[in-house]
Amino acid sequence: MLTLEALDIRQGDFRLRADWSVAAGDRVALIGPSGAGKSTLLSVVAGFFAAASGRVLWDGRDLTGAAPGERPVAMLFQDGNLFPHLTAAQNVGLGIRPDLRLAPADKARVAEALARVGLEGYGARKPGALSGGQQSRVALARVLVQSRPLLLLDEPFSALGPALRAEMLDLVAGLCAEKGATLLMVSHAPEDAQRIADRLVLVDEGVAEAPVATAEAFARPSDRLRRYLG
Numbered sequence: 651m652l653t654l655e656a657l658d659i660r661q662g663d664f665r666l667r668a669d670w671s672v673a674a675g676d677r678v679a680l681i682g683p684s685g686a687g688k689s690t691l692l693s694v695v696a697g698f699f700a701a702a703s704g705r706v707l708w709d710g711r712d713l714t715g716a717a718p719g720e721r722p723v724a725m726l727f728q729d730g731n732l733f734p735h736l737t738a739a740q741n742v743g744l745g746i747r748p749d750l751r752l753a754p755a756d757k758a759r760v761a762e763a764l765a766r767v768g769l770e771g772y773g774a775r776k777p778g779a780l781s782g783g784q785q786s787r788v789a790l791a792r793v794l795v796q797s798r799p800l801l802l803l804d805e806p807f808s809a810l811g812p813a814l815r816a817e818m819l820d821l822v823a824g825l826c827a828e829k830g831a832t833l834l835m836v837s838h839a840p841e842d843a844q845r846i847a848d849r850l851v852l853v854d855e856g857v858a859e860a861p862v863a864t865a866e867a868f869a870r871p872s873d874r875l876r877r878y879l880g
């Protein structure tokens with residue numbers, strides 16, 4: 651279980667509060683207006699940015715002071731997920747060993763992860779020789795080999811067309827279900843949230859609201875959600 655306990659995040663004049671939990675295996679979409687603090691909230695969970703007060707807990711363990719690498723977290727960003735001078739296999743291998751000294755068993759795991767995202771045989775290619783969708787798959791394969799129980803996605807597929815985006819979301823949902831991983835995903839597209847997330851968090855007006863069931867939230871939107879959806 652991920653718990654955000656009385657978090658108070660401040661960044662200049664900006665302030666955001668969150669005080670809720672999500673159960674292991676839940677898939678949660680964070681939606682809300684631009685500048686509301688969705689990325690900042692993920693950064694606090696990942697350990698890149700410290701909250702002014704409050705705690706982040708994973709299964710009761712206090713992560714608040716832990717460095718990003720010590721957290722049970724794998725993260726995908728909107729872009730810049732891959733190193734252009736490394737091959738697809740090396741980019742995935744970074745998830746196992748940042749110095750890329752991979753034992754044969756590690757290389758086998760890399761190949762397995764690439765196959766799992768439909769990129770068997772693409773390991774030797776550099777990102778420049780891959781399509782946008784294939785690059786997203788490589789980044790996802792790296793998340794896979796990290797085997798972390800908490801995935802943080804910050805609009806990683808927003809540059810892709812609708813069909814490919816839907817395909818990637820289904821792939822992520824499948825991987826989460828298979829591994830029992832918990833997902834927090836920032837999205838601007840309500841249809842993406844509906845596709846992948848069973849829970850919805852609205853981030854707006856200084857508060858990341860407690861998660862609610864996605865289907866219920868869209869069927870009977872609160873005033874705040876209705877304002878956001880327009």
Ligand SMILES: Nc1ncnc2c1ncn2[C@@H]1O[C@H](COP(=O)(O)OP(=O)(O)OP(=O)(O)O)[C@@H](O)[C@H]1O
Pocket residue numbers: 661662663664682683684685686687688689690691
């Ligand atoms: N380094 C900084 N110093 C001060 N304020 C900052 C800094 N970085 C971001 N902010 C402010 O923090 C707030 C939250 O930004 P954040 O990127 O988390 O929003 P977001 O909801 O992810 O937006 P978007 O949907 O546009 O990506 C914004 O008001 C932004 O202006």
